[in-house]
Amino acid sequence: MVSVENERQASCGTVRLAHLSDIHVSAPRLGWQRADWFNKRLAAWFNFRCLGRRFRFRHGEEVLGILVEDLRTRGIDHVIFSGDATALGFEEELRRAVEELRVGDVAGGLAVPGNHDYCTVPAAASGIFERYFAPWQRGERIDGAIYPFAQKVGHAWLVAVNSCTGNRWAWDAGGSVGREQLARLERLLAELTPGPRILVTHYPVCLANGKPERRTHGLRDLDDVVRIAAAGGVKLWLHGHRHGPYCIDKPTLAPFPVVCAGSATQTGCWSYSEYTLDGNAIAILRRTFDPESRSFQDVAETRLMM
Ligand SMILES: [Fe+2]
Numbered sequence: 001m002v003s004v005e006n007e008r009q010a011s012c013g014t015v016r017l018a019h020l021s022d023i024h025v026s027a028p029r030l031g032w033q034r035a036d037w038f039n040k041r042l043a044a045w046f047n048f049r050c051l052g053r054r055f056r057f058r059h060g061e062e063v064l065g066i067l068v069e070d071l072r073t074r075g076i077d078h079v080i081f082s083g084d085a086t087a088l089g090f091e092e093e094l095r096r097a098v099e100e101l102r103v104g105d106v107a108g109g110l111a112v113p114g115n116h117d118y119c120t121v122p123a124a125a126s127g128i129f130e131r132y133f134a135p136w137q138r139g140e141r142i143d144g145a146i147y148p149f150a151q152k153v154g155h156a157w158l159v160a161v162n163s164c165t166g167n168r169w170a171w172d173a174g175g176s177v178g179r180e181q182l183a184r185l186e187r188l189l190a191e192l193t194p195g196p197r198i199l200v201t202h203y204p205v206c207l208a209n210g211k212p213e214r215r216t217h218g219l220r221d222l223d224d225v226v227r228i229a230a231a232g233g234v235k236l237w238l239h240g241h242r243h244g245p246y247c248i249d250k251p252t253l254a255p256f257p258v259v260c261a262g263s264a265t266q267t268g269c270w271s272y273s274e275y276t277l278d279g280n281a282i283a284i285l286r287r288t289f290d291p292e293s294r295s296f297q298d299v300a301e302t303r304l305m306m
Pocket residue numbers: 022024084114116241242243
């Protein structure tokens with residue numbers, strides 16, 4: 001999938017990125033423990049089994065296999081995954097997700113967790129997402145902390161921010177970056193060498209209609225993250241969490257464009273984004289799964305300046 005060295009990218013001036021998200025892989029044996037029946041996992045399971053999420057992802061494994069093969073043919077330099085690898089944040093789900101994404105075989109990758117990966121407070125604290133996605137979490141850091149981290153791809157910097165927290169209550173699907181990570185983000189952005197900065201996180205700046213997410217489904221400290229990102233030279237915000245893809249050139253809530261990859265594998269949404277960076281210009285190509293041909297096809301292209 002990753003076929004090109006950084007030197008070649010820098011010399012020819014273009015970089016090709018693939019951005020996928022929200023694959024929500026599950027597993028036949030999940031490893032329930034007694035405590036899981038008294039925390040947020042029970043509500044997530046009810047949503048998954050009884051409210052249609054499992055049905056919406058019934059073709060997920062097949063579509064993800066086709067997507068991974070598709071990426072091999074596209075000359076992609078680097079893969080970005082913006083979270084929700086799993087349905088319920090179980091270790092067995094993570095194991096399957098990284099296998100299906102072939103994380104171990106792909107040297108050029110970046111991954112951040114989604115709220116489903118941090119389904120419970122213990123799941124978030126366990127570090128299992130970071131352990132399984134370790135090959136896609138290499139990069140420049142501040143004081144050895146896991147987040148944020150930055151990867152140089154060609155002339156651009158990809159900056160990974162963890163926006164998820166383990167939540168206690170069933171109705172709370174919100175996240176936050178937190179003051180300590182924000183302070184590190186400010187320092188990291190200041191210390192990186194010149195080049196366009198692209199922030200990657202799970203939560204969006206806004207919905208597809210430009211309006212803010214509701215508090216229990218969005219980023220609680222959004223204003224602070226946007227302020228620090230903008231001051232640090234971020235020119236583009238990539239995210240998941242919303243399962244329908246969209247791109248907003250001039251959102252009212254941030255001074256840079258935002259792109260939601262949407263879910264790569266949910267029936268009917270199943271799409272990913274491909275970015276071609278050339279200096280400060282970026283071409284954003286949306287590719288969507290076509291059930292008839294069993295393949296991903298180009299559906300829309302947007303060109304922006306970063
Ligand atoms: Fe999701």
